Amino acid sequence: MDGKKIGFIVNRRGGGGKGGKTWDKASILEPTVATKIAKGHWKVEFTKHSGHASDLAGQFIREGYNVIVAVGGDGTISQVVHGYMLADGKSSGCSIGIISSGTGGDFVRSTGTPRDPVQALDVILKNEGTHVDVGHIKCTQAQDTSKTSEQFFINICSVGISGAIIKSVESSSIAKYISGGLVYWLYTYMTGLVYRPPPVRYTLFKDGEDKGKEVDMKLYIMAIANGTFLGGNMRIAPKANISDGQLDVVCLHDLTLLDAFFKASPALKSGDLMKLPARQAFTERNTKVTMTPVDPSSKIYIEADGEVSGILPATWHIVPSGCLMILPNKA
C-alpha cells in the first residue's frame, strides 16, 4: 500500500448516524487512519446529499487516487461503485474498499468484510484489489414514464414486494423517526398484508444468447443477484458469487397470501427455496434479464442495493469483472 493515495467517502447518515460516529475523531477510525497512512496520502470527503458518493468517487478517480473507500451502508457502497463505473475506475487501476457502517449491511455479509472498522481498514491496507462483477439496470423512471434511467449495482436488484416495501419506506413521513431495523420490519409486514402480485412478462438470457422465451407470471419477488443477502439478512441467493460473471436470478411467483407468509418467508430466510414447489419458485443463472408489466399502466417498483431505482419495464445485465475491490482473504 506504500505510496498509494486513498480517498475515504464517509456517509455520516449511514446506519442512522453510525457512519458519522464510525469516522469521527471521538471514535477510533479517523485517528487510526492518521497513524497508519502517511500524511498527504489520504483524504476524506463527507457526502452532502443522496447520490453525492457517486460524484465524489468520480472526483477521486480523476485526481489519481488508487483506492476509494466507502464508509457507509449498502446505499453508499452502491453509489461509490456507480461513480467508479461511470469514471471507468478499473482502467486507471483504482480499487474500492469498504468500511461498513450501515443499517442492513447485506453486501459486507456476502463478502465477509469485517464489521469492525479498524479490522476493515487493515484489510484495505494489506490486500490488493481483485476483479468483482457489477450489475447494471436500465429501467423506467417512476416520475416520468417517458424517460429511462441507468444505474450500476453491486449487491442485489429486486422487483416485486421488495420494491413495494422500499417505496413505502422512502415515501413515508414517519419512517425517519423510527430506527432503521424496526422500520423495515414494520413496513415488510404492512406491505405483505396489502401486496397483490402483479402479472409480469420476463425473459432470461444465458451468456451469449440474444433471444429468450417470454414467460408470464404473477410476481411475488424476483432478485437479480450478484451478492447473496437482501433486506438485512435474508439469504435470498445462496449460490450467488460476485466473481462468476453471472447474475443469480431467484424468483417466487403465483403465491397465495398464506404461502407468502408461512412458506416463502422462512424459505427466503434459510435460502432453501427448494421447499417451495417448482410452480412457485425457481433459481437460474443468467447474464441478462428483461421484465415488463402485463398491464402497462401498473407501477411495479424496483429496488437496487436497498433504494428505489425506478419501475418496470427494465433490463438487467452483468458487467463481468467490472471493478477492482479489496476483499478479505478467504478463510
Ligand SMILES: Nc1ncnc2c1ncn2[C@@H]1O[C@H](COP(=O)(O)OP(=O)(O)OP(=O)(O)O)[C@@H](O)[C@H]1O
Ligand atoms: N448528507 C446526506 N444527507 C442525506 N442523505 C444522505 C447524505 N449522504 C448520504 N445520504 C443518503 O443516505 C442513504 C442511506 O445511506 P446507506 O445506504 O449508506 O446507509 P443505510 O441505509 O443505513 O445502510 P444499509 O443500506 O446497509 O441498510 C443513501 O441513500 C445516501 O444517498
